[in-house]
Amino acid sequence: MCGIVGYVGARDSVPLLVEGLHRLEYRGYDSAGIAVLDDAGLQVVKTAGRVADLRRIMPAGLAATSGIAHTRWATHGEPSDRNAHPHLDEKRRIAVVHNGVLENFDQLRAQLTDDGVRLSSDTDSEVLAHLIARAEAPTLEDAVRAALRQVEGTYGIIVLDADRPGELVAARRGSPIVLGVGDREMLVASDIAALVRFTQQVIYLDDDELATVTADGYRTSTLDAQTTTKSPTAIDVPSAEYELGEHPDFMYKEMLDQRDAVDRCLRGRLDRRFMSARLDGIGLSPREYQQIRRVKLLGCGSAYYAAQVGAGMIEELARIPADAEPASEFRYRNPVVDPDTLYVAISQSGETLDTLGAVHELKRKGGRVIGLVNVVSSSIARECGSGIFLHAGSEVSVAATKSFTNMGVTLALLALELGRVRDLSITQGRRLVEGLDALPALVGEILGAEQRIAAVAARYANVANMFFIGRVRGWPVAREGAQKLKEISYVHAEAYQASELKHGPLALINPQMPTVAIVPDDELLAKNISTIEEIKARGGPVIAVTDADLPAGLATDVIQVPRAHPDLAPITLSLPLQLFAYHLAKSLGRDIDRPRNLAKSVTVE
DSSP, X not given: OOEEEEEESSSOHHHHHHHHHHHHGGGOOSEEEEEEEETTEXXXXXXXXXXXXXXXXXXXXXXXXXXXXXXXXXXXXXXXXXXXXXXXXXXXXXXXXXESOBTTHHHHHHHHHHTTOOOOSSOSTHHHHHHHHHOOOSSHHXXXXXXXXXXXXXXXXXXXXXXXXXXXXXXXXXXXXXXXXXXXXXXXXXXXXXXXXXXXXXXXXXTTEEEEEETTEEEEEETTSOEEOOOOEEOOOOGGGGSOTTSSSHHHHHHHXXXXXXXXXXXXXXXXXXXXXXXXXXXXXXXXXXXXXXXEEEESTHHHHHHHHHHHHHHHHHOOOEEEEEHHHHGGGOOOOOTTEEEEEEESSSOOHHHHHHHHHHHHTTOEEEEEESOTTSHHHHHXXXXXXXXXXXXXXXXXXHHHHHHHHHHHHHHHHHHHTTTOXXXXXXXXXXXXXXXXXXXXXHHTTHHHHHHHHHHXXXXXXXXXXXXXXXXXXXXXXXXXXXXXXXXXXXXXXXXXXXXTGGGGOSTTOOEEEEEOSSTTHHHHHHHHHHHHHTTXXXXXXXXXXXXXXXXXXXXXXXXXOGGGHHHHHHHHHHHHHHHHHHHTTOOTTSOTTOOSSOOOO
């Protein structure tokens, strides 16, 4: 989950590396560091804190034509100057930046210590610098290869050798590495965000693959020293997508982009002739769709809650058994993989390690799995080979907003297509197509009510705990709402099924415990109203998020949203919860885009 970047070429590497770190800071911001190679040897600057802190302590005049840099999300060792990357060997010849986790680092550290090596940090990453420096190999590439054969776990690394100026070696296993091809210069990074300002030509490394890069080009090979062939691919990501512009933070910018994001997601995908969906990226024929007997959706965090929304849609519209499961649990419970089941791996980044591991397990057992991702050339997209692209646009903020919304929209499209090849009538299909057609305008209307939602949020800024409740369609919405509040405001929030409240949690209701109730205008409306009455009877304040006309005075506060197609209500009801969490967190002075202990792309277990 760390951000890494490297450069070799004719330009001064320092401003490029620092700019790259700034664009990767959403991947980790506990500490930052840089190592460059000039005429005096390796020059290293690193500090606990953020990239801005690194800028402040950078020596004036520091310049070099090759270097590596890192912004960290701590795994082993607390955030501190000595645990910050890059890490060096004892002779200060080898510098390494690393993203991932070395699972056998205790054993490797013990071996190094027994051999008399003095370790200067608490990290697992430092062992790589020592292993590479101690390898008896004719080239840096061979030394890196020899070191990596000794490690277990995940890595995305870049290595700089003071004895080999003008050369970098990168490698990956489970953590992304992308090469940027420039004009007589090369860049390396863990994410294209660091590259888009400098090049539009990139190469993605595969697992157990290495790359040696110089200003003149690159060569790639496997961990077993077999040469591989890689051709650059063009990326079409405007640099402005990674810039705030006039917005206060990326979460706010990305929330406001949701009307356009939904429109992008739907464009060209609604089949108005047959009142179905066009999802050509899945690559299944109607006959193959009919052979599906079950759908299993896998994701982590917000992607898991979106999967719950999707499972409900698929069962309702296609009448196929469907369920959602955390991808982080799936591969560790020895799952039964059924050839008649369609598995859907959901991830914004396409690099979520737990979800990628589930994909590997499914493929090993012969499962049919498609990806639902936001990054076309991501690991999950390439591993699955087919799926649905979210078209949400770049999402930098740690808190998922437009990606969550577009996950819901793409899953509605999948449910529609599955339903229309089965028992969903053309009339029912037309209603859903019309509902999807109307969705961008509804999203815009909800976002237009921001100030009213902000005023509600301000009234609850000083509470210590909150409940979020919902039934059936509202249950995953409640879970996502609680997550948003927790991760950016640090207010303790717990989501519960409204039907289960009286089986224990009702004991916690009191005047200081507000409840956010998700109340769709559906067949369960009367039951949801009864639950709110139970909370009120015990003195609990209630914030109702609803598209129904509730009785006057039922809730303490009401956040009203326009009525959508019933199966799309989880999407529209989620949007106010994003704004609610955002404005409550802002009123508390939180750092919205960099919530403590979290990072955007979860590439470690």
